[in-house]
Amino acid sequence: MNNIRTDLALENTEHISESGQELTGVEITTEEDDNLGITVTWVKITDEIGSTAMGKPIGNYITIESATMKESDTEAHEEIIKILARKLGKLHDLKPEAVVLIIGLGNWQVTPDALGPKVCDKILVTRHLGDATPLDLQGRVRAVSALTPGVMGLTGIETAEIVKGVAEKIQPDLIIAIDALAARRTSRINATIQISDAGINPGSGLGNKRVAINQDSMGIPVIGVGVPTVVDAATLVNDTMERMLGEMAEAAPDEEAFYGMLRGLDDAERYGLIKEILDPYEGNMFVTPKDVDAVVGRLANIIASGFNIALHPGITQEDVNRYLN
Numbered sequence: 001m002n003n004i005r006t007d008l009a010l011e012n013t014e015h016i017s018e019s020g021q022e023l024t025g026v027e028i029t030t031e032e033d034d035n036l037g038i039t040v041t042w043v044k045i046t047d048e049i050g051s052t053a054m055g056k057p058i059g060n061y062i063t064i065e066s067a068t069m070k071e072s073d074t075e076a077h078e079e080i081i082k083i084l085a086r087k088l089g090k091l092h093d094l095k096p097e098a099v100v101l102i103i104g105l106g107n108w109q110v111t112p113d114a115l116g117p118k119v120c121d122k123i124l125v126t127r128h129l130g131d132a133t134p135l136d137l138q139g140r141v142r143a144v145s146a147l148t149p150g151v152m153g154l155t156g157i158e159t160a161e162i163v164k165g166v167a168e169k170i171q172p173d174l175i176i177a178i179d180a181l182a183a184r185r186t187s188r189i190n191a192t193i194q195i196s197d198a199g200i201n202p203g204s205g206l207g208n209k210r211v212a213i214n215q216d217s218m219g220i221p222v223i224g225v226g227v228p229t230v231v232d233a234a235t236l237v238n239d240t241m242e243r244m245l246g247e248m249a250e251a252a253p254d255e256e257a258f259y260g261m262l263r264g265l266d267d268a269e270r271y272g273l274i275k276e277i278l279d280p281y282e283g284n285m286f287v288t289p290k291d292v293d294a295v296v297g298r299l300a301n302i303i304a305s306g307f308n309i310a311l312h313p314g315i316t317q318e319d320v321n322r323y324l325n
Contacts, residue, residue, distance in 0.1 A: 007181035009043045009061035025050025038066040059198030084306030091197045101172035104148040105179035112229040112288040116178040120146040122304035140314025159202045160211035175222045183228035190295045200224030230286040
C-alpha cells in the first residue's frame, strides 16, 4: 500500500483518504465521547480489494483513542476498560464453558516492548483451578490461561511455534495475543488500543515481523490487541516538519503559498525521502516517550482489566483485584 510504518488500520484509511484515492471494500464507523475525550473507530475490511488497498487481512479493526491513557485519569480509564470489554465481546461470542489462552508477546527486558508480558501479569488465570475454584467464583469465571513466550532472540524459537504447540495441547476456543505496535502519528503513541479479529504479527511494533499468529496459522480464532508504543525516526521527523511548516506559514503570510506547497507533498513520498536521508545514521532508530515505564504500566492495567471483565462476566473488577493481590 505504502512505505509508511504503521500497524494501525485507522492510519491506513487516513493515508488513503489524504492521497485522494477511493477507499473501496472498507467500512468505517466512528463513536465519540466528547466528555472524556474517547474516540472509537471500527474499520471493517470486507473483501480482497479493500485488503490489497489497506495492506491488511480481511477482518475487523477496532481502535480506541484517548490521550487520557497516558495520564492518571481514573474516571477515563474505567470508561476505556468498559469499552474494551464490550468490543472484545463484539468480535467473538464466547460460550460460558469456553477456554481462552492469552498470549503476552514482546520482550520483558525492553520497556516499550514489554506490554504483553505486563498484561499477562495482571490476568485472572483460572484454568488450573478446576474443582478448586473458590465457591464464590464457581459458575462466574471461564477457564483462562496466560503465557509469555518471550522473543526469538531470547528463546531461539519462533513465537508462533510456541503458541501453536501450547494451543494443540490445551485446545483453547480462542487465543488473545497482545503486543506493542508502531504508529505513523506521534500523537497516537501510548494513546491508542487496536483490537482485531485478524490476528497479529509478533514484533511488528519494533520492526521485527515474525510468523503471524492468526486463525490460519493456529487453526482457531485469534484476536490481536496492540498499543503503539514507538514511532520510527522518519515518522518523528515527518511529524515535526509538518508542524514546523504550518507555524512558518502563519509567521510569514507572504510565503504561505511556498510553505503550503511543501506541506502539500505526498505524505508517503516525503516520508520516503526523510527515511532515505536518515538511513545511513538513524534508519533503524525507534523513539518512545521518556515516561514509557509508567505509561506502559497504566496501559497494562487498562487492557488486563478489560480482558478480565470480558472473559469473566460474572465478576467485578473489585473481585479481580481481590484475587490477584
